[in-house]
Amino acid sequence: MLSSFLSVVGTGIRLGQLSVEARACLEQADKVFYLLADPITSAWLVALKPDAESLDSAYQLGKDRGEAYHTMIERILASLRQGLDVCVAAYGHPGVFAYPMHEAVRQARQEGFRARMIPGISSEDCLFADLGVDPGEHGCQTFEATDFLVYNRKFDPSSALILLQIGVTGDLDHKEEYDLCGLRVLVEVLESYYGSTHETIVYEAARYPACNPSVHRVPLGKVPEAPVTLGSTLYLPPKNLASPDLQMLERLGIALPSLRKKVN
Numbered sequence: 184m185l186s187s188f189l190s191v192v193g194t195g196i197r198l199g200q201l202s203v204e205a206r207a208c209l210e211q212a213d214k215v216f217y218l219l220a221d222p223i224t225s226a227w228l229v230a231l232k233p234d235a236e237s238l239d240s241a242y243q244l245g246k247d248r249g250e251a252y253h254t255m256i257e258r259i260l261a262s263l264r265q266g267l268d269v270c271v272a273a274y275g276h277p278g279v280f281a282y283p284m285h286e287a288v289r290q291a292r293q294e295g296f297r298a299r300m301i302p303g304i305s306s307e308d309c310l311f312a313d314l315g316v317d318p319g320e321h322g323c324q325t326f327e328a329t330d331f332l333v334y335n336r337k338f339d340p341s342s343a344l345i346l347l348q349i350g351v352t353g354d355l356d357h358k359e360e361y362d363l364c365g366l367r368v369l370v371e372v373l374e375s376y377y378g379s380t381h382e383t384i385v386y387e388a389a390r391y392p393a394c395n396p397s398v399h400r401v402p403l404g405k406v407p408e409a410p411v412t413l414g415s416t417l418y419l420p421p422k423n424l425a426s427p428d429l430q431m432l433e434r435l436g437i438a439l440p441s442l443r444k445k446v447n
Contacts (some may be wrong), residue, residue: 187263189291190270191284193277193303196388198224200304205272206231208301212270214262218255218283220274220414221390228272238271238283247356252283259287263296276305280327280347306416307345309388313396314418316343321421328352328369328417340376341425346417349385349406363407369417370406377422379404384418385411 190212192205198221209215209228215235219225229235241254262269271277277284278300291298307325311318322342328349330336338344346369353365380402387397399409406417432439 184297185295187266187296188268189259189263189288189296189298190268190301191277191288191299192270192272192301193275193305194219194224194228194272195304196275196306196309197221197390197392198227199392202301202303205301205303208270209272211268213267214269215272216255216259216262216269217272218274219272223391224274235272249355252286255283256287256290259283260290260294263291264294273303276303276308278302279305279307306347306388306414309396310345310386310416310418313388313398314384314386316418318343321425329354329365332365332369332372339425340422342421344419346419348413348415349417350411350413350415363411366411367407370403373403373419377403377419381419381422383420385409386416386418387412387414 190208192201192208194201194205194217209232212232215228215232216238217225217228217235218238219228225237236258238255238258241251241258242248243251259269259271271284271287273281273284275281284300288298288300310316316323322339323345324338324342325345325347326336326338328346329352331346332352349366349369350363351365352369382400383403383406385397385399385401385406389396397410397412397415401409403419427439
């Protein structure tokens with residue numbers, strides 16, 4: 184096992200959500216890279232580690248995101264191979280919709296380095312708190328919007344549905360501006376299950392402590408007209424309540440009134 188160590192940490196969605204453990208990793212690292220979504224957190228990190236490097240330069244207009252991710256991974260591993268203890272700070276949770284972070288950890292371990300990932304608060308965590316949603320009440324399904332369409336993901340309309348990155352549905356390249364063609368396709372597909380009048384929420388977590396989250400309640404058919412950004416998430420509450428399997432209740436020895444009390 185090689186002596187160099189890689190830590191990948193999450194900074195949370197807004198400043199102040201960084202854990203004590205993650206901060207300690209940043210302070211102790213020989214080399215720090217970061218991929219953050221707001222200038223305030225970036226400025227805070229650079230003040231903590233003046234030689235920290237942003238990975239944002241890997242993105243180039245018209246360049247496939249996969250190529251950008253490969254560039255990030257190589258920069259991280261290059262420092263690790265030089266014998267440095269490396270820490271990478273990523274926006275939100277470093278393991279949620281963060282391919283380069285997972286791949287950097289995987290490749291580091293494959294090359295004989297120690298590597299770990301420290302969780303952070305994700306946009307989905309903020310959604311549960313801001314919208315008052317308990318994922319254990321009816322169940323919850325989460326997909327990336329483009330993946331949801333391309334792979335025809337199966338889901339249960341009697342459970343909550345969360346679709347991430349709806350503002351870039353169908354877009355694989357880094358651009359200055361994005362159109363909503365993909366989002367319109369997404370809405371058309373969802374309408375076949377929910378109908379156009381089903382109430383949805385276009386949500387974006389607050390990036391700064393003093394700000395409120397963006398919460399827009401709109402009928403599904405009106406989602407493309409809502410203020411959708413690159414960070415928007417679409418939340419669809421259950422269309423209907425699921426019916427219990429009576430045979431399974433009998434097998435488990437559960438009485439229906441007891442089940443209702445437990446669920447409620």
